[in-house]
Amino acid sequence: MKTEDAIQHFGGKKIDLAKALGLSPSAITQWGETVPPLRQFQLERITDGKLKAEPVAA
Numbered sequence: 001m002k003t004e005d006a007i008q009h010f011g012g013k014k015i016d017l018a019k020a021l022g023l024s025p026s027a028i029t030q031w032g033e034t035v036p037p038l039r040q041f042q043l044e045r046i047t048d049g050k051l052k053a054e055p056v057a058a
Contacts, residue, residue: 001035001054003028006043009051020046 007028010016014025021042035043040053 001040001043001051003031003033003035006035006051009043009047 007014007017010020014028018025018028021039031039037053037056040051043051044053
């Protein structure tokens, strides 16, 4: 899942994504291009599947 896609889902602002996850906006900035795997699963849950977590390699 791309960080930009997650930001756009929450209105295009890092602060809104951060609030949804209980994080600071600076934490979102540290992700880079891709949302960390555990945060992807959290986003999939709180968006009722509108955002999909990528499969984790074994």
